[in-house]
Amino acid sequence: MDQFDKLLRQRAAEEPVPIPSDYAGRVFQACAALSEAPQKIHHRHWGRWLAAALALFIALPNVSTSAAAAMTEIPGLGALVKVITFRSYSYDDGHSSMDILVPELSGSDAANAVNQEVRTYTDELLTQFYRDCERVGDGYQDLRVSSVVLANTDTWFTLRIDATQTEASSYAFSRFYHIDKATGQVVSLGDLFRDGAEYTAVLSDEVRRQMETQLSADRTLAYFPDDFDGIDPEQNFYFDAEGNLVLVFDEYGIAAGSMGMPEFTMEKNIYQSLLKEKYQKG
Template sequence: MNISDMKKDYENTPIPDELDFIVRKTLKKEKDKMKFHKLSKNIITGVAAAAALFVLTVNVSPAAANAMADVPVLTSLVKVVTFREYTYKDDHHEADVKVPQVTGLDNKDLENHLNEKYLEENTKLYKDFLKNIGTDNLDKANLALFTDYKVILDTDSLLVMASEKTEIAASGSESVHYDTIDKKNQMVLTLSSLFKDSSYIDVISKNIISQMKDQMAKDEDKMYFIADGTEDGFKTISADQNFYINKDGKLVISFNEYDVAPGVMGIVEFIIPTEVIKDILVSDYYVK
C-alpha cells in the first residue's frame, strides 16, 4: 500500500460525529485549564512579563537588524489583552472567540490598525459560524469554534505570539499562526528575511522530508504524507511558511493539522538544525 492509499484509508475511516465532537471539546477545555493554572502560578510568583513593543510589518533583513542593534527599545509599556469575547452555546453548537487588543504603542495609527485587523478577523469568524449553524442542513449538526492567543516566548530581544484556532464539525481541525517579533528593532520577522536568497525553500524542505522519514522509521505511530513520484503529499514549504524562533535560537517550521500528516498527529513542527542552513542565513543575529 502506497502513501496515497494510506492517506485515503485514514481520511475515509468513519468516526461517530458525537464522539469526535465530545473528544475535541474535552481536549480544548483541558488545554484551557492548563493555561489558566500556568497563568495563576506566574501571577502568584510574580513572574508575569510585560514587553515593550513597536511592531512594524516590514521585510527587514537581519543584516539591517545587526546595524540597528544599538537603537534603544521604546519605553512605552505595551500589553496584549482580551478586548472582546464572542460566545455561543446550544445543544449542538458552541463558540468561544477571543479578540486580542494591543495597548501602549506610541504609534497610535499602527495600534489602531492592528486592533481593527484583530477585531475584523475574529468578528468575521464568529459571524460565519452563526451563519453556518443557521442553515437547514447544519442546524442539528455538531459544530464548534474556539480561538485564542498566547505568548510562547518573551525575551529581551524576541517575542513570539501564537494565534490558535480550533474548528469542530463532522471532523475537526487545529491551526496556529506565529508572529516572531524583534522587540529591540521593533519589527515582525518574515521567513525570507532571514536568508540571503530563495534557496532556503529547497534546503529546508529536503531537511524536513529527511526528518519525516527518520521519524517514521523509528516510530510506527508516526506518519507523514510525503510526495513520492506521482503521489500526493508534502514536497516543499512555501516561501512564507509558518515559523518561529524558539528559546534556543533555533528555527522551527510549523504545519497545521492535516497539512502534512493525519489528523491524529495534530499540529506538527520541525526544528531545523542550524548547521543545515548556516551558509544561507543573512546572519546569526536571530538563528543561532
C-alpha cells in the same frame, strides 16, 4: 529625563481619554500610607518619592495608550511597556457554540499592525462560524480560539493563535505573529533570509528528511512525505529556547489527523548561512 518628559507630555496632550485627575494623588497616597519606623523616616524619605515615581512609571502605560507609545520611543524602554488586553467573543444556541479569546497589543506601530492582522483573522473565523450555523441548523459545531505569548524579550516578540473547529471531526490550526523589536517591524519567515536565498528548498528538504527518519523508526506514524511539496514561503514558525527555528504545520497538512499539528526543529547549522546578517548573530 528631559526627552522622556517632552515625549510623554506631547503624547498625553493628544490622548483622547484623559488620565483620571486623581490618579497621581492615589499613587502618592498609597506610598504615604506605608508604615515606617520614625527613626528611619529621615533616611528613607527619598525611597518614598522613588517608589511613587516607579509606581507611576509602571502603571501609566496601563491607563494611557499614548503614554505607552511615548515610552516606547525612549531608547531602552520599549520592552518595559508592552501592554496586553483581551478581546473575547462567545456564542451558544444549544447546537453551535463558539469561544474566542485573543490579545490586543499596544506600545508600537508593529503591535498595532499585529492587532489588525489578528482582527482580520478572527473576523474571518467569525464570519465562517455564523455561515456554518445556518448550514448545520440543529447540527453540532464548535469553534475555540486561544492564544499564548511564546516570546517577549528585549529584541523579539512572538504571539501564537490556536484555533480548533469541530463538526463531525475536529481540525486544529495556528497562526504566528512576530515583531522584531530592534527594527520595530512585523516579521514573517521570508524576512529572516537574504534576498535570493533558497531557504524554502533547504528547509523543505530537512522536513522531508525528518519525516522519513521518523517513519523508519516508527511505522505507526502517519506522515505523508510523498505528498509533501515543500514548505510555504511564509510557513508558520517560532524560535525555541535554544534559538533553533521550529516549523509548524496545521493538522492534516502533511500527516493524518492523529498526528495533530506536526513541528520540525531546524538546527541552526542547516539554515544559518542563508539568514540576513542581523539574524545570523541571534
